[in-house]
Amino acid sequence: QVQLVESGGGLVQAGGSLALSCAASGGTSSVYIMAWFRQAPGKEREFVAAITWGVIRTYYADSVKGRFTISRDNAKNTMYLQMNSLKPEDTALYYCAGTRGSISLSALGYPYWGQGTQVTVSS
Numbered sequence: 001q002v003q004l005v006e007s008g009g010g011l012v013q014a015g016g017s018l019a020l021s022c023a024a025s026g027g028t029s030s031v032y033i034m035a036w037f038r039q040a041p042g043k044e045r046e047f048v049a050a051i052t053w054g055v056i057r058t059y060y061a062d063s064v065k066g067r068f069t070i071s072r073d074n075a076k077n078t079m080y081l082q083m084n085s086l087k088p089e090d091t092a093l094y095y096c097a098g099t100r101g102s103i104s105l106s107a108l109g110y111p112y113w114g115q116g117t118q119v120t121v122s123s
Contacts, residue, residue, distance in 0.1 A: 002027050002112040004096045009117030020081040022096030032100045034079045038092035047105040086121045
């Protein structure tokens with residue numbers, strides 16, 4: 001069973017930076033695509049970014065393009081999200097997700113999930 005554990009959330013002022021990590025374990029060979037989603041109170045879970053685990057391809061939501069960078073370390077089975085120029089609207093619970101299927105911008109496309117890490121951006 002694939003397990004995903006996020007870390008690195010916190011409180012930061014607008015314009016600041018945070019880096020999130022997602023460590024994968026248990027059957028990670030079955031996870032080809034990993035992604036970050038976020039969910040703010042009262043809103044649906046939304047796609048943030050995704051990365052393939054073989055030939056590297058990255059995908060970003062328009063709202064974070066140019067500010068966030070997704071990357072991964074194969075040796076450590078860990079995915080990262082570097083978040084720069086943070087805005088108050090980036091405040092949300094950030095989730096790590098994984099799938100061995102195709103890239104998807106929908107949370108329904110990912111069977112594996114972490115517990116989430118809170119990111120709060122103050123104005």
